[in-house]
Ligand SMILES: [Zn+2]
């Protein structure tokens with residue numbers, strides 16, 4: 001089968017012929033219908049703390065049709081998506097993690113599908129997943145939106161962590177897929193104001209489709225005063241959805257006293273804050289890592305009920321052969337939001 005293989009920093013993904021995966025007991029093999037490219041795929045192939053080994057096949061946001069099943073409750077031909085987790089399933093017992101609470105994402109044993117050569121991802125024609133992570137996709141949701149559940153679930157998990165009250169004033173920094181998902185779910189959670197700050201004008205314009213009540217271009221306007229003009233007071237909750245050093249301190253300075261900062265953006269470099277400035281306001285800062293399986297099921301229900309439509313996030317769909325060039329293009333600022341691959 002064809003797969004996009006990482007061959008080292010500075011080299012484009014290489015489309016190669018690799019062995020077809022085979023389903024062992026408790027495993028499923030899917031023919032991939034769609035796989036999204038994520039900001040963390042770019043991080044993982046860029047110099048820094050978080051580079052994947054050579055030989056890795058990326059791709060952790062996918063949907064597909066079962067072609068081989070090693071689990072009696074899953075049948076060939078079913079359309080599914082699956083969490084990329086390969087966690088131990090047990091570790092809450094030993095006190096090391098939270099698998100028993102459905103949070104395999106923060107299990108110390110977890111090795112994500114699409115981030116190591118041992119767990120090849122779905123930027124390929126076929127991918128293998130543990131049956132325990134599979135979720136069936138109803139026809140009304142379909143394969144394209146099925147591949148969007150992963151980033152949407154990150155947004156939902158972050159909004160839960162923010163404990164947004166009805167009528168809250170919310171600032172979302174960054175309007176990539178996660179920022180847009182956060183925007184939509186924050187509105188649904190009862191926020192009166194969801195103001196989005198984003199430098200890329202294409203992304204900023206789309207934020208209105210996801211429920212943003214006001215838009216700020218931080219290159220043109222100072223965020224604090226612009227937020228206060230739009231919402232009447234400083235933010236109760238700020239979501240950092242970019243992942244660039246310096247932004248957490250900006251959130252501290254923008255927050256109202258006793259506000260909450262939720263850090264969703266992946267920053268893999270050291271960052272500096274002045275704790276006293278956060279103490280002086282008694283701020284809460286919560287970091288987010290992924291989601292639980294229950295978040296995926298809730299996103300699926302919202303998609304099925306037509307309460308969220310991620311269609312506007314999908315700015316391009318390419319074949320596997322077109323992927324290497326499209327992937328490199330994402331490294332430079334552009335109007336792209338979500339690139340989908342249809343292998
Ligand atoms: Zn992702």
Ligand SMILES: [Zn+2]
Pocket residue numbers: 087088089090091092097098099104107108109
């Ligand atoms: Zn575990």
